[in-house]
Amino acid sequence: MIIGWCFICVFAVLINKVSLDVRVVGFTGSSVVLPCSSIQHDLKPQDMHVLWRDKDSETIYDLIEGKDSLETQDPRYKNRAQTFPEEYERGNFSIKLSNLTHADEGEFNCFITHSSYSNQETVWLFINESTVETGNQSTEEENQVPETQSNWIKTLLICVCLLTLITSIIALSTVYFKFCRNKSHQAPI
Ligand SMILES: *[C@@H]1O[C@H](CO)[C@@H](O)[C@H](O)[C@H]1NC(C)=O
Ligand SMILES: *[C@@H]1O[C@H](CO)[C@@H](O)[C@H](O)[C@H]1NC(C)=O
Ligand SMILES: *[C@@H]1O[C@H](CO)[C@@H](O)[C@H](O)[C@H]1NC(C)=O
Ligand SMILES: *[C@@H]1O[C@H](CO)[C@@H](O)[C@H](O)[C@H]1NC(C)=O
Numbered sequence: 001m002i003i004g005w006c007f008i009c010v011f012a013v014l015i016n017k018v019s020l021d022v023r024v025v026g027f028t029g030s031s032v033v034l035p036c037s038s039i040q041h042d043l044k045p046q047d048m049h050v051l052w053r054d055k056d057s058e059t060i061y062d063l064i065e066g067k068d069s070l071e072t073q074d075p076r077y078k079n080r081a082q083t084f085p086e087e088y089e090r091g092n093f094s095i096k097l098s099n100l101t102h103a104d105e106g107e108f109n110c111f112i113t114h115s116s117y118s119n120q121e122t123v124w125l126f127i128n129e130s131t132v133e134t135g136n137q138s139t140e141e142e143n144q145v146p147e148t149q150s151n152w153i154k155t156l157l158i159c160v161c162l163l164t165l166i167t168s169i170i171a172l173s174t175v176y177f178k179f180c181r182n183k184s185h186q187a188p189i
Contacts, residue, residue, distance in 0.1 A: 021121075021122040021123065021124055022035060022122070022123045023123075023124045023126065024123055024126070025125075025126045025128055026100045026126070026127055026128070027100065027129070027130040027131070028100055028101060028127060028128075028129055029100065029130050030098070030100060030130065031096055031097060031099070031100065032096070032097055032100060032125065033095070034052075034095050034097060034108050034110070034123045035123060036050070036052070036093045036094050036095070036110030036112070036121045036123070037090075037091050037093065037094070037121075038091035038093070038112050038114075038117070038119060039091075040091065040117055043091060043114055044066075045063075045066035045088040045089060046067075047065065047066075047114055048063070048065070048066060048112060048114045049062075049063065049064055049065070049111075049112070050110065050111070050112050050113075051063075051110070051111040051113075052081070052108065052109070052110050052111075053108070053110075054077075054106065054108055054109075055106035055107045055108070058074035058077075059073050059077075060073065060074065060081050060095065060097070060108070061077070061081045061083060061095050063083065068083070076103075077097075080097055080098050081097055082095065082096045082097075082098070083095050083096075097125075100127055101127070102127050105125055105126060105127040106124070106125060107122060107123070107124055108122070108123045108124075108125060109123075110122075110123070
């Protein structure tokens with residue numbers, strides 16, 4: 001039981017962490033801005049490295065000493081990622097990702113590093129079907145459980161499963177020990 005409650009606490013903390021991260025919704029075929037800003041503002045862009053990575057740790061965009069460096073960019077982001085150079089001075093290293101597809105859904109990380117400062121930001125991108133193209137797909141709408149609700153259902157299910165598992169382990173071991181004791185009483189050699 002105690003272990004079960006520990007698991008519940010851990011899951012609650014994890015889910016809180018996720019919900020603190022930035023969430024962005026984009027539509028298939030259109031574009032979206034993934035935000036990333038440094039908290040410190042008086043840093044010179046030419047002293048900074050900014051690395052954008054996707055859920056598979058593939059490169060979307062690198063800014064090395066304030067300059068674009070696209071040699072390592074993953075082909076799937078070719079001509080689809082764009083920065084806002086006029087915003088660098090303000091510590092704003094957001095990127096715009098265009099031609100969105102469902103494959104883009106997931107976690108994006110922005111790493112800002114400087115000799116005296118480093119920061120990581122996580123953005124969660126959710127892709128919704130473009131409403132222009134799919135006015136008639138009623139099946140799509142049935143699947144649209146609000147994100148927070150589905151998160152809670154998942155947590156609840158995990159907790160219930162864990163509690164069931166722990167309870168059954170305790171029950172089984174009790175039965176097993178009783179069985180062993182009985183056996184040794186019955187067969188004294
Ligand atoms: C984005 O999509 C449009 C239409 O499907 C296509 O013409 C264009 O080449 C695509 N651009 C990129 C960079 O993939
Ligand atoms: C950063 O720049 C982008 C593009 O201009 C803008 O949409 C976004 O709001 C800016 N973010 C901040 C924190 O200023
Ligand atoms: C939905 O489908 C009907 C016919 O199947 C069509 O007349 C209507 O324009 C469609 N609506 C949208 C929003 O695409
Ligand atoms: C996107 O879809 C989700 C469910 O998949 C829904 O909860 C949300 O409201 C939608 N967002 C927009 C901006 O349509």
